[in-house]
Amino acid sequence: MSSIPATEVVIYSTTKELREDPSIVYHTLDLGFTADGVHKPAYSGVQIEDPATGYMFINWDSREKHMAILETPLLQSLQEAMKPIFEGSVKMNHIIFNDHTTAFQQPVTEVLLLTPKDPSHRAEVFDILTKLSDSTKQMLVFGPALEDENEVVVVCGWPSVEAHWETVANPEPKAALERLYTIADKIHHFHTSLTPYSGK
Known part of the structure; x- marks a missing residue:
């Protein structure tokens, strides 16, 4: 790859x-x-x-x-x-x-910015996000900001905003996210619909 x-x-x-x-x-x-x-x-x-x-x-x-x-x-x-x-x-x-992202090419892209509440939580935050990434076949990808490694940027592609909320209401992702938000602060969490542009 x-x-x-x-x-x-x-x-x-x-x-x-x-x-x-x-x-x-x-x-x-x-x-x-x-x-x-x-x-x-x-x-x-x-x-x-x-x-x-x-x-x-x-x-x-x-x-x-x-x-x-x-x-x-x-x-x-x-x-x-x-x-x-x-x-x-x-x-x-x-x-x-953590992987090539296809999230930008979906009808809706979730944009989430997180900060671990304590540096000791960083490994667990990454572990939770890795499991979520694997479960979505890398539709969810993440990485620390190169400018500030304590800030983590997550993007995930969805068919719609409603599909996002319906999926994360299921028991397994719900439990993972509840734990994630116990050890990390959510500083930005919204959705956008992105348009690709390759030049005129």
């Missing part, structure tokens, strides 16, 4: 313009695609529960390849292109997921 790239995960406050026309993000992605080490497609979407939050997932050869943009003239062009899209807070992390 080919190596798993580092995934740039961007969670941001959306502008009114973006909520009215999500395709305006494509100009920014087109610029990003000119960088060395970026993979196509990128995935973008707004939160189902509240479209004031947006998501972008972009795969790179490595975090270092992405961050190299900071030393190039491309940075200023990207910052200008982002102005019509981002409004207020922007959170960016890089994750190397």
Whole structure:
């Protein structure tokens, strides 16, 4: 199996313009695609529960390849292109997921950010997530943020939001998740519908 790239995960406050026309993000992605080490497609979407939050997932050869943009003239062009899209807070992390993700290609993608309540819980958090990942045939994938290993990003693909809640109400996943939320704080847990984009 080919190596798993580092995934740039961007969670941001959306502008009114973006909520009215999500395709305006494509100009920014087109610029990003000119960088060395970026993979196509990128995935973008707004939160189902509240479209004031947006998501972008972009795969790179490595975090270092992405961050190299900071030393190039491309940075200023990207910052200008982002102005019509981002409004207020922007959170960016890089994750190397435990397996190749197909979650982005599903009708609904669950996005969950966790922080173990104590470093001693980290191994058990990963153990629970690994078992959930295996039980979903890697539809659920996860990994620690390269910027902060205490923050874990989980994504899972679903046919619908309702299918997610129905599945996790079953005894086995319910018990696993109850234990997970006993030892880890849920800091972000929402759904989005992502659109792939490979450039114009």
